[in-house]
Structure formats: structure tokens, C-alpha cells
Amino acid sequence: MQRHRTGPPRPASVSASADGRRSGALPPVGVVVLAAEKDMPGLDVCVRGIRAHCLNPVAMVQVIAQRVPARPRDGVDPHVVWCDERRCTVGIREVRAYLRDSGRDPSTASWYFQQLAKLECFDVLPADAPEHVLVVDADFVFLRDTAFVDARGRSLLPYGYPLSWHPGTRAHRLPARHSALEAAGRLVPGWLPVDAYSGMQHHMVFDRTVLGDLVRRARNAHGMPFWQAFLRTADPVKWTGASEYVLYRHFAARFFPERVRHRHVDAADVIQAEGPGGFALPEVVAAARGTSLRAVGCHRFLNYTERLATMDYVPPGLRRALGAAPGPLRLRLDGGMLTVGQAVPPLTLT
Incomplete structure (x- = not known):
């Protein structure tokens, strides 16, 4: 390619x-x-x-x-x-x-x-x-x-x-x-x-x-x-x-x-493993109040750690960093610019 x-x-x-x-x-x-x-x-x-x-x-x-x-x-x-x-x-x-x-x-x-x-x-x-x-x-x-x-x-x-x-x-x-x-x-x-x-x-x-x-x-x-x-x-x-x-x-x-x-749609997403704990969609919506975000998501994935390890779009260095602590992640898009961080309570999306 x-x-x-x-x-x-x-x-x-x-x-x-x-x-x-x-x-x-x-x-x-x-x-x-x-x-x-x-x-x-x-x-x-x-x-x-x-x-x-x-x-x-x-x-x-x-x-x-x-x-x-x-x-x-x-x-x-x-x-x-x-x-x-x-x-x-x-x-x-x-x-x-x-x-x-x-x-x-x-x-x-x-x-x-x-x-x-x-x-x-x-x-x-x-x-x-x-x-x-x-x-x-x-x-x-x-x-x-x-x-x-x-x-x-x-x-x-x-x-x-x-x-x-x-x-x-x-x-x-x-x-x-x-x-x-x-x-x-x-x-x-x-x-x-x-x-x-x-x-x-x-x-x-x-x-x-x-x-x-x-x-x-x-x-x-x-x-x-x-x-x-x-x-x-x-x-x-x-x-x-x-x-x-x-x-x-x-x-x-x-x-x-x-x-x-x-x-571009300015938005934030929380991704996490399926199962108990973590964040719920209403929590992410509440965290977006007062921001310029147009949309938010809260996603639970089967085989979360395995999927992080095989995602082609995550460069090796970032993949290793994410895999070292595979907890909930906060992703945000602003005009095509991506930021990635750990999602921890109390959740903030700014």
C-alpha cells in the first residue's frame, strides 16, 4: 500500500x-x-x-x-x-x-x-x-x-x-x-x-x-x-x-x-471490558455537560485485552502502554485530533 x-x-x-x-x-x-x-x-x-x-x-x-x-x-x-x-x-x-x-x-x-x-x-x-x-x-x-x-x-x-x-x-x-x-x-x-x-x-x-x-x-x-x-x-x-x-x-x-x-464530529468515548464495574452510558453523558462535544459513547468489549493487542490502528508503542494497564480508556476527537487517556472516576471529558 x-x-x-x-x-x-x-x-x-x-x-x-x-x-x-x-x-x-x-x-x-x-x-x-x-x-x-x-x-x-x-x-x-x-x-x-x-x-x-x-x-x-x-x-x-x-x-x-x-x-x-x-x-x-x-x-x-x-x-x-x-x-x-x-x-x-x-x-x-x-x-x-x-x-x-x-x-x-x-x-x-x-x-x-x-x-x-x-x-x-x-x-x-x-x-x-x-x-x-x-x-x-x-x-x-x-x-x-x-x-x-x-x-x-x-x-x-x-x-x-x-x-x-x-x-x-x-x-x-x-x-x-x-x-x-x-x-x-x-x-x-x-x-x-x-x-x-x-x-x-x-x-x-x-x-x-x-x-x-x-x-x-x-x-x-x-x-x-x-x-x-x-x-x-x-x-x-x-x-x-x-x-x-x-x-x-x-x-x-x-x-x-x-x-x-x-x-468531523467532536466526540468522546469510553472503552472498557465487558463485565461488572466500569462506567455506564449515563455517567459519560453527564460528564459531557458543559463541553463542546457533539456526541459521546460508552462501550464494553468482549476479549478487551486481546482486542487491544491486535488493533492495527494502535501503533506498537501505544499498544504496549495500553496493554500494560488494560483498564477503561477515554478517547476524544476534536476536529480530527485524537487524545487518549485512562478513564478514572470522577470521569472528566475536557
Whole structure:
């Protein structure tokens, strides 16, 4: 892969006036939230943030969950449409079986299932769903008014985290090696990254036309269903052997530049191991009060230490430092500049 340096992209506006929402100047969006059982305690906070701060008219909010509640969950918007994850094109059992039969670690099945559910989101939405769908991870909350599709119908895509983590700078480089880049290049002929930003920031705006073309190209190139091609081309030895957000953002930018705009979203995330202790999403939201942050997240990962050890985007020196004390981490993005530190109580995000 050619190695080159990119300067800081010029930030695009991340908000639109409330008048634009009221006048109908902005196109509608559908919203899909992926919610595992571990995400349920914070789901209402995520949904409230979307409904309060999405400047595009929200046509529907659909939550894809492992278990659909028999009655509305306390605190969760009663207008939410629940979808059993078994309605997805491919279920977690099929993903697990595919990984096991191909000699790979089946414990990564949930990681790949949620990526495939996002990439095939239009398949579980009603036929009259909007042409743009905002997919949001259930452990991510918007705190300020934000538009996701502009008045010209262009998706507003996050630059997200750098493809190689170098804290304290906005001058990022493409890494010499990155599993998600290589997996995307194997999946879609002609796919190449357009800059040194990943697009990974716990949300994405999918355009029906763009996503449909991506899926068609991959399916035709490999002569198999899209989900099998996606798994087949993922790095077999990495926990993060592929990324739906990396794949889609750079595909859209390269093949459909007229249909997208890119922008920085100033946000903070806490990442930590799954299990007792640590921080909860409402705590991170509370810590963001009085800051300029547009969004925050609080994420729990299976096999946390192992994943830190195999993340291509963490340089070796930083990876060793993080691995020496694998507790909760606080990550913050400001106009493309990353800062990383230990997350300790009382939590501060400034």
C-alpha cells in the first residue's frame, strides 16, 4: 500500500438550523439501532438523543435486538419499532457456523453479525423506508442538533478515528498495514482508501443507492451471498478483521463522491471490558455537560485485552502502554485530533 501524508481535512458543518427541520428542507431519514443485551440499560438514552437532536425528519426508529420485549420497555420511546435479529438476512448462528466451519474463532460471531446487520439494513426495513438510513450503535448518544443528510440529498459521513492512532496531531498518515483496509480491498474490486480517516465513529448514514451498489459489486466479484463474501475476505486471525464503517465510507467517497460530504464530529468515548464495574452510558453523558462535544459513547468489549493487542490502528508503542494497564480508556476527537487517556472516576471529558 502506498504510504502518504494527508493534511487535516477542512471540517464541514455538522448542524443545520432548526428552521430547516421545521420547514421540511432536509430529507427524512430512517434510524436503525443495533442493541445487544449488554446495551439495553442505555438504549433509552441513545434513542432520546436521536429524536431530540436529529435535524432531519425521523421517519422511524427501528431497534434490532436479540430479544424483542413483550411490552414497551420502561423509558424507551413507545414509538420505537422492535425487530428480532433473526429477521436479518443472516443470523448470528449462521455467522458462528461459517466461522467454525472455516477453522476460525467462532467467538467473534457477534462482532461480525452486527456489521452485517448494518450493511444489510435496508433488507429489514419497510419498502417505503427513506432512501437514507442513520445507523447508530446503541451505546452512542448525540448531544447537540445535527443534520445527517443535507438539503441536496448528500449523506454527511463522519471522518471518524484516524486509521493510525497518533495522539495530539491532525496530520495523519495511512498505515503500512491495516486489516480493515486489506479486507475491504479483497471484498470489492477497485476499493481503495481516500484519506487517512477510518469513518469509524459508532454511526453511519447509509444511502440505499450506494449501499446497493457496494453489495452488488461484492456479490458479483465472489459469486456468493454478500454476507459470505464479507466473512471470507475478513482477516481470519484478527478480532477486528473487517470494518463495515471503513468499507462503506471509503467506497462512497471513491465511487459516489457527489452523494456524500465528510465532516468531523467532536466526540468522546469510553472503552472498557465487558463485565461488572466500569462506567455506564449515563455517567459519560453527564460528564459531557458543559463541553463542546457533539456526541459521546460508552462501550464494553468482549476479549478487551486481546482486542487491544491486535488493533492495527494502535501503533506498537501505544499498544504496549495500553496493554500494560488494560483498564477503561477515554478517547476524544476534536476536529480530527485524537487524545487518549485512562478513564478514572470522577470521569472528566475536557
